[in-house]
Amino acid sequence: MSATQLEALDVEGHDVYTCGPTAMMETVVQMIPQARYEFFGPSAVLAKA
Amino acid sequence: MLDQQTMDIVKATAPVLKDHGVAITSHFYKRMFENNPEVRHFFNHTNQKRGRQPEALANAVYAAAVHIDRLEAILPAIQPALHKHKSLNIRPEHYPIVGENLLGAIQDVLGEAATPDIIDAWAKAYGVIADVFISLEKQMYADAPWIGFKPFTVAEVIEDTPEVKRFHIKANDGVVGTAIPGQYISVQAHIAGEDILHHRQYSVVETTEDGYWIAPKAEGLVSNWLHEQTVGTEIPVSAPAGEFVLEDTDRPLTLVAGGIGITPLFNMAKTALGQGRSVTLLHAVRSTNLRPLSEELDELVNVGLHLITHVDDTYQVA
Structure with missing residues (x-):
């Protein structure tokens, strides 16, 4: 998933959710900070703690 | 409520726990599985082997230590753990097992640096933290459509892709609770040749009148086992859980x-x-x-x- 594609998403005023493998989702969360996320595995706990 | 001296000791030793966190929690799991093999089945042993669980626990213990004087600050961070505990049917009687082995691990790893005062302070702190978890989980169990695992039966299996199968599992008693979109269920697997039960969580693709659709990808011990199951197989399942859920708003x-x-x-x-x-x-x-x-x-x-x-x-x- 490229940064360009994520930038192209118009998420202003949107609820954003993302779920997938850790490495991929870290990019999403960096680019869309308001995204609620669910990584695979316990990394989600690590990230939120 | 902890006294000021206890909180001071816990906060002062938090950096030490951070430095030795993974060593302590890795030893903790080894020690607990030896001393209390009855709790082994609660844990994902693939994550154990990859070191994920010791790392996650070390992070959680450190966070609790830093915020010991205002535990409400860690409530958002512990929500995933609370839901996972509910999904695995973690009960109040399991907390002393964790506490005893965690304190033992701290003592073993830190050696003489873990003075009686420090161990005593951590024992008190653990008791307070455990009470928070037990209290919150009690309410979650009270609100659940059922507690623990109950039998479901595979009603339909669809080959979705070369890697993914969709399973419609139906409650034997016909009673299910609606999974809030985003929630998961836990599946209990009795796998031939394994000496413990295994549990894994699968997102609910859809709630039906008397069951759930799930779509596991064939990777890992339990998912591969699940892919071998056919219509008519009975599988124990716990009630929907998880805090990663769709908020009820009208926003895009x-x-x-x-x-x-x-x-x-x-x-x-x-x-x-x-x-x-x-x-x-x-x-x-x-x-x-x-x-x-x-x-x-x-x-x-x-x-x-x-x-x-x-x-x-x-x-x-x-």
Whole structure:
């Protein structure tokens, strides 16, 4: 998933959710900070703690 | 309520726990599984081997130590653990087992640096932290449609992709609770040759009148076992849990999924579209024939889903 594609998403005023493998989702969360996320595995706990 | 001296000791020793966190928690799990093998089945042993669980626990212990004087600050961070505990049927009697072995591990790893005063302070702190978990979990169990695991039966199996199967599992007593979109259930697996039960969580793709659709990808011990199960197989399942859920708003919804990560988001998309919300879904997959829930997604496109499928064959599972 490229940064360009994520930038192209118009998420202003949107609820954003993302779920997938850790490495991929870290990019999403960096680019869309308001995204609620669910990584695979316990990394989600690590990230939120 | 902890006294000031106890809180001071716990906060002062937090950096030490951070430095030795993974060593302590790795030793903790080894010690606990030896001393209390009855709790082994609560843990994902694949994550154990990869070192994920010791790291996660070390992080949680450190966070609790830093915020010991205002534990409410860690409530958002512990929500995933609370839901996982509910899903695994963790009960109050399990907390002393963890506490005893954690304190023992701290003592073993830190040696003489772990003075009686420090161990005593941590014992008190653990008691307070455990009480928070037990109290919150008590309420969650009270609100659950059922507690622990009850029998479901595989009613239908669909080959979704070469890697993914969809299972419709129905409660033997016909009673289920609606999974809030994004929630998961836990499946209990009795795997031949394994000396413990195994549990894994699967996102609910859809709640039906008397069961759930789940879509496991064939990777890992339990998912591979699940893929071998056929119609008529009985599988113990726990009630829906999880805090990664669709909020009840009327705002437009954007969903970003990677591969099998589509499963909780599909439920969100279908529900939100049914509520008249605008929904955009960006789904990254390795190839179009490996796109899970492909037909169902196309059906959602017909009712207004804005679907963007990104194909990247260089993608590797992390």
